[in-house]
Amino acid sequence: MAEAALSRLRNLPSVDRMLHRPDIAVLAEKHGRLETTQAIRETLAALREELRSGADFDEDMIVASVLFRLAVRANTRLQPLFNLTGTVLHTNLGRAILAEEAVEAATAAMRQAVSLEFDLANGKRGERDDHVRALVCELTGAEDATLVNNNAAAVLLVLNTLSQGREAVVSRGELIEIGGAFRMPEIMARAGARLREIGTTNRTHARDYADALGPETGVILKVHTSNYRIEGFAAEVRARDLAKIARQHDVPLVNDLGSGTLVDLSRFGLRKEPTVREAAEEGADLVTFSGDKLLGGPQAGFIVGRKDLIAAINRNPMKRALRVDKVRIAACEATLKLYRDPDRLAEKLPTMRLLARPAEEVRRQAERLMPALVDALGPGAAVEIVACQSQIGSGALPLDTIPSFGLSLKPKGGGRAVEELSAAFRGLPRPVIGRVAEGALILDLRCLEDEALFRQNLSFYRPGGAR
């Protein structure tokens, strides 16, 4: 090794010396001594390599590198981003965005002690379900209600409570897979229920149910086929008729609605889905639905219906393992309260607001943003406004789309250019997630609310994703 390199190596400051610098002391105060020492060690180790190959250094460089390493480690992995995929309730991007009211309620519950299981009227132990029970009953017309971790948990708990060691009767047309590991036959097996499939994939009749019911039956399960539809020569038994059969045989009927909505979606220009209230009125003994799909709240699973069945569910020891914490209960309560004023729902609840945004408004936004994108991308890509179709997502109205507008960014390079362009957008300080179609990156603007932040963010765009 050259003499100069050796002498630079010898002059490298010690960890201790670095820790005693006032600017590093400030960092140690913020990030902790252990983290800071580790960052200094890593920086010095990397620097030693570089000095061997002839580089030079000064101490300010070391400080800058330590600062950078600490900042990277402090960065959250769960990053806020712009969802411009066109899927409003995107499971991989966290589903529903909560209303401000829900965020405030959740934050308050995080900061303070709360009356989670404490009855303020008599000073005795209370029930955590009490905070939402009355509201859910008011909004759905159900007799009773309980809340668990998510709708998958709701289905698992209901099946385990009503049909452990017994048969759960379900149509072959409804043996769904939701995605991930939620497959109805497997959930049933884990719940300890014996799956009794009836009918065929495309047609199931009332007599199929009636023939299957007997002393071994624990429950009849009706499942909303959330993410597909069987069309053509198809028949299913309507919930109302199924309820009659269930009652005749004295067997509980459970309707897993999946997304479930509390309001008539045609108010927002969407196709009407049966509401939870309607499903309950049709005679289901229990109805299950998600908190973070169309309802627009935090991840949760609601079970509503007959008082005696809800009581049995609450006695099941599994309930304790699947219950929700105070933060989500607070957010659920605040979200549900918004439903008392349906006229202002589209304004207050982000999910409804985004779904209800008129296409014309989205188009005007595309026009406003177009020059900024042309500017950022330069001559390397063609930018144009395109009509596109948004979807609700999370298995609500799977075949229905909502007319929307977006910006199509088509790189001139061809080959992998569009992948590189999407990577560059994902690499922005606030990652922008679009969808790639026909050689272009499409940014569906339906879910873009903070336009100013989007513009600011765009100023960090560098071709190839370098920052």
Ligand SMILES: *Cc1c(COP(=O)(O)O)cnc(C)c1O
């Ligand atoms: C989405 C869905 C579930 C699972 O709900 P999560 O809230 O995601 O746990 C169960 N059943 C149906 C029909 C669904 O659509």
